[in-house]
Amino acid sequence: MEKDLKAQQRAITQRTVEVLPLPELKRKIEKAVKANKPLNVKFGVDPTSPDLHLGHAVPLNKLRQLQDLGHMVTLIIGDFTARIGDPSGKSATRPQLSEGEIRKHAQTYTQQAFKILDKDQTKVVYNSSWLSRLNFNDLIKMAAKFTVARLMERDDFSKRFKENTPIGLHEFLYPVMQAYDSVVIKSDIELGGTDQIFNMLAGRDLQEKDGQEAQVVLTVPLLVGTDGTQKMSKSLGNHVGLTEPPKEMFGKIMSIPDSLMIDYFKLCTRLTDEEITKIEKGLKSGKLHPGEEKRSLAKHIISIYYDRKQADTAEAEFDKVFKEQQVPSDITEVKVSSNKMWVVKLLVETGLASSNGEARRAIQGNSVKLNSKPLDDVNAEIDIKSGDVLQVGKRKFVKIS
């Protein structure tokens, strides 16, 4: 374990939004170092989506950093809570998942999370193993420790209430359960995105009422998605998946707004504060070109999940397609039912358009090319041979096999 208290503290609080409360964190660190006993860091995830993206990676990176300092992570798979769905930041009740889905998601989740976390310093637990054993009595006792007024202070709830969208009673119970998780695992620190503050503070309350030492709450920023406005999430389609091919990652990262670059550097790469400050200053003064820095950002990120070489390949591929307007090297190949076909049908059959209407519109909108030559006749009958490359827009390609 890192013995230097100052270094510990600096590292733990680095790139976080809030530490609640800071003095307690100092105390905990001191105690841990003195006794050479790692802190138990709680991190809860709801296995609601099977794929992790850069947004999930933000807290995971932080956890890894804590592990590198010598601490233990307890990764709680919220297989029980997932059945409810965290209301945090949501404007509507979430659909409830089936047990089968949850199991499956949990598996891919941990698999992907270990791309970042250290297995030896991680304990994986499922909260159904204790939550499902509680009876109504236990629940009432716990629920009595929270007030409706307190719950309604939450932005998401009060907003939904004001807007007349329904709030399920079970959603009120979500923070209660998450808090109970903290009691069960006796966490020292709970880490989460800023949207988790309420739930995590509830954990402190419950621990205290249970006679335990309360956990310290550590929040990390929420990563904004590639659209530049909303929190990264798969359902909004603004995510960069951790298992996506390097080429895709590169393209997506290049499309983020400039204003997001520094955030991404801070939250998604392993560059030091000094390095990032240098880039930030360079960009501000105009010494550095944003396009170039974004490339470097993309390569840094890809190198974490793949390696430098594949990052470079992704960049070269990107240039080929977008700078030199050439055809990418690995295009999906598609079989076609006939070698002479109506253009519109061809686009639908190759999957480049989902309906005849869409295909027509694409042609009329001048975005369809066959072997880099524009097609503009909606009624054209086309001779197709193997190896022909069909293109819609700038990035959808298909090769006829």
Add this chain to the structure above:
RNA sequence: GGGGGGAUGCCCGAGUGGUUAAAGGGGACGGGCUGUAAACCCGUUGGCGUUGCCUACACAGGUUCAAAUCCUGUUCCCCCCA
């Protein structure tokens, strides 16, 4: 338990008998400009081999030459009173 209001396309939202595949906005997609950035400009945004036809305004029926618009029932949501 009683009374009232509402459900429109991906989302928000206009439309209260015919000229409405449904205004407007957002989003998305395509094009231009660029650095696949932002901003801005233009176009598209139910299906169909498409100057036409079909399906659509919660669901199921009905009135009418004609219904998103009127009537009845069903489902869901909201509000007020208890």
